[in-house]
Amino acid sequence: MTSITFARPRPMPTTAVRTLGAAVALAALAGCVTAPQERAAPKEAPIVLGPAVRDNVTPMEAVLACYGDHVAATSRPPIVVSVGDVKDYTGKYSINEGNAITQGGALMVYSALGKMGGAVQVAERFDPVIAERELGYADRRQLGDGRSHQLAGPTGNQVVPWLPYFGGSINKSDYFIVGGITELNYNINSGGAEFAVNQVGIKARTFSQSVGVDLRIVDTRTLMILKTISLTKQFNGYEVGFNVFRFFRNDLFDVDVGAKGQEPVQLGIRAALEEAVVRLVAAVTKVDPKPCLGMRVFDELPRQSAESLRKVPNPIVDSSGARVLTGEAVNAASNASPVSAGDGASVQIPFEFGAAALTGGTLNLLDQIAAAAAKAPTEVVLVARDTENWDAGKRDLLTDQRIGVVTSALISRGIAPGGISVSWRPDKADTAIHRDGPGLQEVAKLRVQGAGSGKGGPVQPAREENTRRGS
Structure with a gap:
């Protein structure tokens, strides 16, 4: 009679158990954070692909479209508005993250004016370097367009390869907008709760902060300030979590699971600047903005840009501005x-x-x-x-x-x-x-x-x- 003896399996070492557990946990976490990847060329490391580019919409899209339509419907010649420097005056800076507030306030104001369509003409004054260089070339008779030009002289007409320039090609502006982002108030209000038993607990909290913007619109010819405006915008954030921190036999477990989020600060600044622009333009066009301001909605982002929401076509303006x-x-x-x-x-x-x-x-x-x-x-x-x-x-x-x-x-x-x-x-x-x-x-x-x-x-x-x- 043949006897068969089964060997008792050896227990897995504690180190192996920990390693296996860590590997399983890592695989589980990786499954939660996977993103589409694409290999652009053979032997290259794959790159992560994200969402497509979209219009940078804000809760003010409908307001800007509505007000642009209201101004265009008056059939007045469009006013010409320029933008000066809209600086960050908060002084908030982090060594790790840099400036807490956008340094592109002027660019946001330019975009807000552009969202109104042709009802408002926008003149470039923020960065005219290229235009000034070309005017310098023209003044030195170095600028051409590939054609010959006839120019009257003391001895009659002469043909020249450079572009004649007699001045007056730059259109004037009627008004300009300047100002800055003047406030950033951290944690102006917070609240929450945390509960734990035997070092196993949950927590939840909310917090708020705010920013302020101050802008003004100025008559270009007289440099008289026609209107000033000061607006503030609050931002809300939240944090929830589950935490385990305790010993099981000889092993210490420290597990944190949770989520937190905050309304984008720069998006809120953009929305505040856009509303300020509407109110400042209203001060010089004398078109009431109240019916349009009632269309702003801050609990969701629109799916369409101001340009697609506009209903009155942009006016066509001739070389004289009429x-x-x-x-x-x-x-x-x-x-x-x-x-x-x-x-x-x-x-x-x-x-x-x-x-x-x-x-x-x-x-x-x-x-x-x-x-x-x-x-x-x-x-x-x-x-x-x-x-x-x-x-x-x-x-x-x-x-x-x-x-x-x-x-x-x-x-x-x-x-x-x-x-x-x-x-x-x-x-x-x-x-x-x-x-x-x-x-x-x-x-x-x-x-x-x-x-x-x-x-x-x-x-x-x-x-x-x-x-x-x-x-």
Whole structure:
């Protein structure tokens, strides 16, 4: 009879048990923190891949889109705003982590202005180094564009390879924004609880901190501060955990499991700066921001950027800074009722704010006016936005330019110079706004008479002073 003896297995050494336990724990932890990895090329170490790039949205996206639409809907020429230095004045610095507050406050303000769309034009003043260098090259006749240019000289025209520059290519700004981030208050409020039995316990706590920003908007021409604003933003954080710290026989176990999180400080600073920008721009555009400010939501981030939320298209601005009629404005002008011939017929010629150029469907109206004036005298009323309120000298000069533009356009359409006269224009002492329809004021009135109309008395020059009201 054969006997079989089974050997009793030896107990695993304590060191091996610890090593195995550590390996199992490490594998479990690794499974919790794995991230996608990609090997870019053979024999290279794999790299970790994260989420895709997205728009840097804040809780203020809807507010910026809404306010940009409100300003654009006024049909005013866009104001030109620049940004100075928006510094970190808190002085909070860590040797390990560096500055606690972003050093890019000015860049955040620039982005906030850009989110409003073309309702606000943004002028670069923060870093004009490249432009200044190119102007220096142009001044030294070193800057070219690959083409030859004709330049008038004492001996006649000459062809030069450099780009002629006569100054005035840089557009001015109307206002600029400056200021800084002035407060960072740590742990202004905290609370929580911790419970343990036999060195096994749980804990939970919350904490808050805050930042403050102070900005101002300044008139570029006069350097007068038009509005100052001071805003503060609180940030909340939390921490929860489970802790074991005790001996089991001869072994000491120290286990910590938990999580903590905090609202991103720099995101909150960006949101505070964006709200400050809306309020400062409102101070100079006179467009009430309250209906839009009610749209801010801080309990979730929007899924769309301000640009995609905007509904009013960006205005098109010509080289002089005047708004060019587009979309519905052009259609309204081009689809205007035909000018009927007959004594007493009156037609409006609109001008944009501060501009003396004819744009959009106005040119079609001039064709109709010339055709109607050939049959009977026609009154042409030059109108502008009722927000125009210039001093007497500037108003007179602008009126002369507008009358001259319309007169030249009618002459080019076959109306004799003597057939155009000014029937009214405001006197220099007349400071009243002569309204003509919603949002419009009368600038001047012309009487246009073609050679074939056969009506009316002698006409007077288009700029005759005795046609002024009150003279």
